[in-house]
Amino acid sequence: MKLISFKGEKIRGYQNHSINFRDGLTFLIGINGSGKTTVLRLLQGLLTPSYLDLAQIEFSTICVQFTNKEDSLIESVACYSDGNNLSIEYTDSKRKRFIDDIPLVLCNINKYRSGRDLIDFEKLNRVISDFDDLATVKKIRDLKTPLFLGLNRRIMENSSLHPIEREFMSRRRMLQIEILSETVDNALYDIQEMFHNNIRRTAQSQFQLSDLFKKQVFEESFKVVKNISITNIDYSSELANLHNRQKNLNSVIQNLDVKDLMTQFSDYFNGMKNVLQILTETSALQEDKTPNPAYYNALLEWMINRSQLEKIDKIIKYAEEYAKNIQNLKAPINRFVNSVNLFFEESGKEIEVDERGEIKVRLKNTKKSNSIFDLSSGEKQLILLFAHIGFYKRNREASVAIIDEPELSLHISWQEIFIDALQHASPETQFIIATHAPAILAKPERKNMCEDLTNI
Known part of the structure; x- marks a missing residue:
């Protein structure tokens, strides 16, 4: 409307x-x-x-x-x-x-x-x-x-x-x-329950998105690649694209919080970089016109791994969609927290929402957390207003x-x-x-x- x-x-x-x-x-x-x-x-x-x-x-x-x-x-x-x-x-x-x-x-x-x-x-x-x-x-x-x-x-x-x-x-x-409840604290109890429900719904949606992502990755891993061609390939362009692929994959790994895989993927891309450099810098024949073993070994590795790179492109696409959907699920709470903290900054406080949906007030530079019910009347009103706006x-x-x-x-x-x-x-x-x-x-x-x- x-x-x-x-x-x-x-x-x-x-x-x-x-x-x-x-x-x-x-x-x-x-x-x-x-x-x-x-x-x-x-x-x-x-x-x-x-x-x-x-x-x-x-x-x-x-x-x-x-x-x-x-x-x-x-x-x-x-x-x-x-x-x-x-x-x-x-x-x-x-x-x-x-x-x-x-x-x-x-x-x-x-x-x-x-x-x-x-x-x-x-x-x-x-x-x-x-x-x-x-x-x-x-x-x-x-x-x-x-x-x-x-x-x-x-x-x-x-x-x-x-x-x-x-x-x-x-x-x-x-x-x-x-409307405002008969007491502000009663309204805060309602808001807290609303946040608990939101976290539960978000968790359910996140499980569904996770299952979909796993299914997409699993299906992509077993797809048979047909009509592979090794002619007219611009290996220089492939080498340049390899850097972008690795950059995109690193970004996905950061978003998915699976940083332990970073070394494994880095080794893979370094190996492919060496293969493409050989294909770019050497020729199929040596000076005596005999086949160049280094070139053909690299070509064989390229043929084996090229389809894997294409699958990586698809998986990156699925992962970016997954990360975006997860971000959208969390966006209302993140916007709520960021908006309220704009007002709390000068008093040295900030609110946070834990994994159970509990709204807590933390004093900056300390580990101490207080309840939202300990806030001033004006601060409580602010939380009520922005919670209603967002949720x-x-x-x-x-x-x-x-x-x-x-x-x-x-x-x-x-x-x-x-x-x-x-x-x-x-x-x-x-x-x-x-x-x-x-x-x-x-x-x-x-x-x-x-x-x-x-x-x-």
Whole structure:
């Protein structure tokens, strides 16, 4: 999924927004009250979809356009409100429209908390259940939902939760919307379990790749080479290619961590080098026109080993594919570790993930490791955010991450490197970020990535 645009009319009764999203980074900026977080909540309401998010905010029309498949055909989700009913509409890539209506039960949390509003919870739960059963809602939930981070920070950090707030949490968990847990440590336990599962899946995939590689090498070893020709061979070129073959094989040996074979292969290539030098520098006949024994002995060795060199080329190709696949399996964890360590560097810490998937914190220049639960609140938040970005299943499928005010958990020096670290952690993801932090927007090229909601 890639988001294209969002349009909203009479949001909060007076705001109109028209926003175009970039393929990579889009920053929603503006003064306090300009509607940055509101827009993100409405996106969440449309794309999950969530009745509670849609019923919380006043609007007449909201619509998000996106592409959801490789064909790049535009789809959309829209919602209309007349104050009494909500109409939710989905238009698929073939322009087929699905629309359903549902009564609007107002449930403003702020008014409820201040005692200025009463909510009929029985009626609200009944309407939410009906909303979840709508055919249009079910179709939207079949889409690849973006990852939403930070939209519920203000609710979740309050230890005193009213029933409507608990309803928000339980509904979002049912919809698999990513939110901060009631405590950061609970969320860290979830992240740790996610890493354990990832390591187990990676190990299984690595065994499968290893079996495939062994099978390819074994089959290649027993292939019969036919139609061998010894005429018109450029031995000088073969000698030059031999060096490249050895270089490539050495690289493969390094990647596969079988360095004990290096000496054996080196002896083999030195022998072949001597053979080709003889074939290059001598002729078949001696000066007296009699056969040259050295030449023909070298030619015999070449005939015996030439097919072996061709097999080595194939094995190098299989090994490079194997190494690349293994690297791809490990890439998410490596990117996560490298991204987080950008922030931890100045404090003399670094995280590492062991072979069991345990996330540990190591103090530089020591062998001591600490638990991630011993980190500061800001450091824990950072690990949570980058773990969700890199490993959240829906995010990997949808390739969209929506983040609200990340600077609330980042000091200034972290804000300066935050975006670069995000893109390193998940380079294919479309990021939509609401912020008013100058340090996050400091790079000149980011000026063209901003949508200023103050001016809309």
